[in-house]
Amino acid sequence: MDKVILAVDGGATKTAVTVRKHDGTILFEGEGEGSNYQTVGEGKVREVLTGLLSDAQDILSDRQVAIAVFALAGIDSKHDELVVRNLVEEVCRLRRLQIGKLIIENDAEATMLGATGGKPGALLISGTGSIAYAHDGKGDIFRSGGWGHRAGDEGSGYWMGLEVVRAIFKMEDGRGSVTSLKEEALRELELDSVQDLAGWLFGPDYAVDSIAKLAFILNLCVKKGDVIATNIIEEAADELALLVSSVLRKCGLQNSVCDVYLNGGALIHLEMLITELEERVKAEFPLCKLITSTKAPIEFIVERGWLELTG
Template sequence: MNQYILAIDGGATKTTLSLRDASGKVYFEKTSTSTNYQAIGAEKVEKVLTNLLNEAYKATGILDIAVATFAIAGVDTQNGLAIVQQIIHRSCGNSPFSIRRTIVENDVQSTLIGLTGGKAGALLISGTGSAAYATDGQGRIERSGGWGHRVGDEGSGYWIGREILNTIFRSEDGRLEKPTVLTDLVYDMLQIDNIEQLNDWIYQPDYTNAQVANISKILTKAISLGDEQAIQIACNAAKELSIMTNAVLRKIEPIGEDFIVYLNGGILKHNPIILNVFKDYVKKIYPYISFHLCTQNPIDYIANRALSSLK
């Protein structure tokens, strides 16, 4: 009998569910909105997951699931894990699926396991949020960063977006020595005309972390125009990401020469200056490690995590 797995990649911006068999064949896959309960609340997360699960069943008619891996952003503490487990329990109860084993993990941890296949390695993600995880290949997993937008997420899309917005307000106040193109680029993106409208946008009732993270997309354009403030933000982001990575690598030393640091997330993929400066910083401490920029969709790594638990 064929075995089926569910892989759910629940991030701060979007959530993807994939239903596959043991050979990796995809039977259903769909992307919806965020399932980070810290950002949108437990009720909305439950609704998103319930809808995805029911759509997967209606599309496939498959009932028996061997393993379901829920890789969810915001699973950072035991209390957070308990909250997410309750949400998932209710969501699965609202669907027809019979799931024999359920794995609930932080999304970065699941991705790391899916990437390394149990071997030593590390993963840095910089998307809407940021975090670094590493494993020694002997079952030990350590982390650095990933403490959320209120106190952390350094070097992430949200962090960069917030830095850009802060720069615009500082420029408006006359607190910068030189003008910045960031103002015009953000105004154009948001289709607004002045600082008061920007302030209203920030404090709108429907404000989300993802909206601020989206602002980071203008950074590359600003850098190409030679904007000093944009270049400084990029370099600061790279430094913060390197500090996070070096910290987690220290926790699992010694590091072998074949050690790989996997890199994932839109910030690292679409900002060459951040990527290159980051590598330079890390290489100063760990000159022999190598880097691998992930090219597959994140859901594929989560699916690998689920499939590995079948073996």
């Protein structure tokens, strides 16, 4: 019987699944809605995972899953881990999967372990949210950030998007400088006025990821010489550098040669953000190397699974 890896990357907006052989051969790939139980609820997580594993049933039915890695957002405490573990084990049992080893952990943690290959290092993610993880290569893992968009996620796409909206309202009131962010944001959201923007924020079409997408208009406005857009990116770089600094110090890597992987839409697509962040991190930790990765997180989660098997 063939042995394969099952990897699941579940975020707030989408969930990716892949089944692969050890040689990298892809047997199945699928994508569904979000599976962060904190944002979509336990019932939705059960529905999404059941649907995706059902789609992969033909591939999995006659194969032994050597290792399954369920890397899901929303696992931030022991309670979260228990809730999610019960959900995952229930779904796997109902699908009658034969799993040699089952790993269930926070998606950023799994991505970090896969990216660093078990060596001391760190991962910074700035997408819709923001979080940093680091490990010392000896089994100790540390985290900073990732507290969610309501009270944290500084330097994330959502955080920057919200700063865009605030800048527009200040401009409209005469409390802030004129900025091209207004024109670009209204175009992105297909709205006609700032009043429409205010209504949209409290309407049925509002979504966290829609606010996060506003971060991408910063590129256009920076190129126009927009001071407000530039300031937002610089402030985001300050916040992300603090995440990296705190997690490296927790891990005792501040004076070590190590790689810091950068992932997430904001870090991949905002050129100025990467430049500003690297300048800040290198000034404090000259031995660190920042590596921007364009790989999808699911690729690192696969590597994390094989790493667990091979030791």
